Amino acid sequence: MESQILSSSIVQNFIPARKSTSRKGDNGIVLVVGGSYIYHGAPVLSSLAALRCGTDLVYTSVPKINVTATRAISPNLIVIPLVDQKLTLGAVKKLVGALPRNLHSATIGMGLAIQEKNSLLHLVKSLLDRDVRLSLDASALIPELLPLLSDANVVVTPHSGEFKRLFGDVPSDSQNERITLVEKHALDNGLTILLKGPTDIISNGKTTYLCEKNTPAMTVGGTGDVLSGLVAGLLSTNRNSLESAAAASFICGLAGKHVQDKLGLHITPMDLIDAIPNVMKPFDKII
DSSP states (O other): OOEEEOOHHHHGGGSOOBOTTOOTTTTOEEEEEOOOSSOOHHHHHHHHHHHHTTOSEEEEEEEGGGHHHHHHHOTTOEEEEESSSSBOHHHHHHHHHHSOTTOOEEEEOTTOOBSOHHHHHHHHHHHHHTTOEEEEOGGGOOGGGHHHHTTSSEEEOOOHHHHHHHHSOOOOSOHHHHHHHHHHHHHHHTSEEEEOSSEEEEEOSSOEEEEEOOOGGGGSTTHHHHHHHHHHHHHTTOOOHHHHHHHHHHHHHHHHHHHHHHHOSOOOHHHHHHHHHHHHGGGOOBO
């Protein structure tokens, strides 16, 4: 299978135009579920990234211990408390009951503490039953989920260690071997894989894109959370999981280059979020 290196001209086709007559909600409604006692920032980064890529509404669901801090970080966030400190079945059932009916996409797992795997399975199944497109990251990447995800508009965004936990195979340092492995598991499991690394590999098993970044500054913690928010934000307006994942990878990489050029090796994930509008502006289309 031939893989393509992502470019602006390819990604341009993956970002839908916005109608000049559109109203709030027409340009994406996203749910972010994440956070824990230690990692309060991860779902915030994802939520702000989703907003910065043009999403109309983002609902941020975090454990109750994080609610006050999350609300204080930004007035842009609509916060839905999880009633327990970790993800439990009771918390998920209450969350599902509180969600708006017209959600387009969700990203789950950033910094998320999960008390019982069944709670995650219930959340994912409930969202898929509503035809919500999903992006899964971090603690949501467990093999027990795979049977639910086949051909269901789902993107998974593992790094090498999470890839091993999810699929049982360790991606090697050889790019060709990494590509082959990603393509195999994407095809076998009916999903889109975005394997993060110095070059991101994005594949649904039939088509593969490479995002070459050359941005060592992006090793800072939190850049993956920004990427997850971008994936969900783009999925909210483009149902094609491969295109949305590829566009998110490319935009995140462009933002990383922009910030690294400006600040060198001294960046934070918030710097990436601030750069998203500048790098996305050339892709804006209004009809």
